[in-house]
Every structure is written in C-alpha cells, then in structure tokens.
Amino acid sequence: MLESVYQTCLAHRLRQRGLNVETEKPFPVIFEEIRMECGYKVDILVEKKVIVETKNIEAIADIHIAQILTYLRFLNLRHGLILNFKTVLLKNGIKIVLNGFDSKINQSTS
Numbered sequence: 001m002l003e004s005v006y007q008t009c010l011a012h013r014l015r016q017r018g019l020n021v022e023t024e025k026p027f028p029v030i031f032e033e034i035r036m037e038c039g040y041k042v043d044i045l046v047e048k049k050v051i052v053e054t055k056n057i058e059a060i061a062d063i064h065i066a067q068i069l070t071y072l073r074f075l076n077l078r079h080g081l082i083l084n085f086k087t088v089l090l091k092n093g094i095k096i097v098l099n100g101f102d103s104k105i106n107q108s109t110s
Helices: 003-016 062-075 103-109
Strands: 021-031 034-046 050-055 079-084 094-098
Touching: 003 021, 003 034, 003 050, 021 062, 034 062, 050 062, 062 079, 062 094
Parallel strands: 050 079
Antiparallel strands: 021 034, 034 050, 079 094
16 A cells, blocks of 8 residues: 555544544754754654654664654754554554753753
C-alpha cells in the first residue's frame, strides 16, 4: 500500500483512542528575520508532542533519521517515531528518534 494509506489509517486509529492528531502538519522555517512558510510538513503530529513519520521503504536510512531530527529541532519537540510498514513484522520497522535539546534552555526562551 501507499504511505498515505498507512498514514490515514494510523491517524484514524489514534483519533479513535481520543488522541489529538494532526496530519500533513505544515510548519514554517525561520532563519533570523526570514520566515519561510513553505517549510516542511510532518506526517503525523500526536498531542503536539510526538512526530510520527510513516514510511513504506526497504529500510530506514540515516537520511530518514536526519529528516525527523530536523523536524524535532524546528518544533522544539523531543520524541519522534519512524514507522516503516514495508516489513514482515511491524516491530522490525519501528525507529525511535529523540532530540537531545536542553529543555531548560528552551523553556526559559519561550
């Protein structure tokens, strides 16, 4: 199946469980005084805390980890998941990604 099918079904299941879920959530990129609205889009944002990137690929590569780390850094979030549905067992397609930002610094500038 296509990535978008897995993404839609996963978002539906998460919503059924009462979670706040946003799909294809755009966010701007801000560099100094420049704000670029074209920015990026997160596949799924759960409870405004966890980014879930859905994949349907042979294997998760470093570039996919770098992608979600970029999203986590721009959004000042800590937790991300890459779910690769192109595996025999889904548990083999799960990659947890953590952003190591210092939450004390981020809280003081918010």
